């Protein structure tokens with residue numbers, strides 16, 4: 445539990461599934477990201493229960509604490525200077541050497557390996573839900589899909605559902621597991637595509653049919669054949 449009077453709000457960083465996120469300071473010196481949870485956006489009791497299971501790993505964006513005494517609920521997290529991985533790839537992708545692309549994939553793997561070891565299923569692994577710090581280290585973030593109340597996002601026919609990152613068993617039976625998180629290593633395809641959208645010219649409905657019939661993402665232009673074989677095995 446963090447005392448809100450020890451928080452200073454600074455610039456807005458953007459808006460996510462639960463509401464506005466701001467850069468802030470804790471006790472005037474520690475930079476943090478502060479999420480204000482919009483009323484009715486989250487199963488708050490479930491989230492607070494989960495927050496007590498402190499997941500802690502260098503490749504997971506660290507949850508520092510929550511402010512529960514007032515509304516909106518505040519979530520205080522580790523601040524990542526370079527923002528989300530997807531925008532980072534789109535801005536800097538071409539300038540990143542293959543070694544950097546590999547290192548970002550490894551960061552995501554290490555974070556996800558830790559989640560699996562702790563039987564935690566992410567459910568929405570994607571480059572948009574990973575963050576980059578000032579040393580260009582990538583960390584997995586926003587493993588909060590379970591608490592989202594918006595069924596446009598949680599139902600597999602909803603407009604916001606991550607169809608292009610989901611395996612057949614999730615699309616057809618909502619069967620989530622660490623294996624479905626492995627399928628979402630579509631992130632590796634995003635990294636080696638420098639932030640392109642998977643199945644860019646296909647609608648979500650077309651992708652459900654394509655994937656069910658066995659179609660898979662093509663080899664990204666910056667991925668060697670052996671690297672493509674690795675991402676392909678995830679699908």
Ligand SMILES: CN(C)c1ccc2c(c1)CCN(c1cccc(-c3cc(Nc4ccc(C(=O)N5CCOCC5)cn4)c(=O)n(C)c3)c1CO)C2=O
Pocket residue numbers: 457458459460461462463464465477479505521522523524525526527528568572573575585586587588589592
């Ligand atoms: C349920 N799911 C999957 C969710 C739920 C909530 C969210 C998301 C998914 C993902 C999006 N999101 C969200 C929304 C807004 C902010 C953050 C967000 C942004 C951060 N950092 C930065 C840093 C810089 C910049 C920036 O402005 N630039 C421009 C100049 O070049 C450098 C980058 C943006 N964000 C950060 O550290 N955290 C912890 C969260 C986040 C990530 O947290 C959410 O809040």
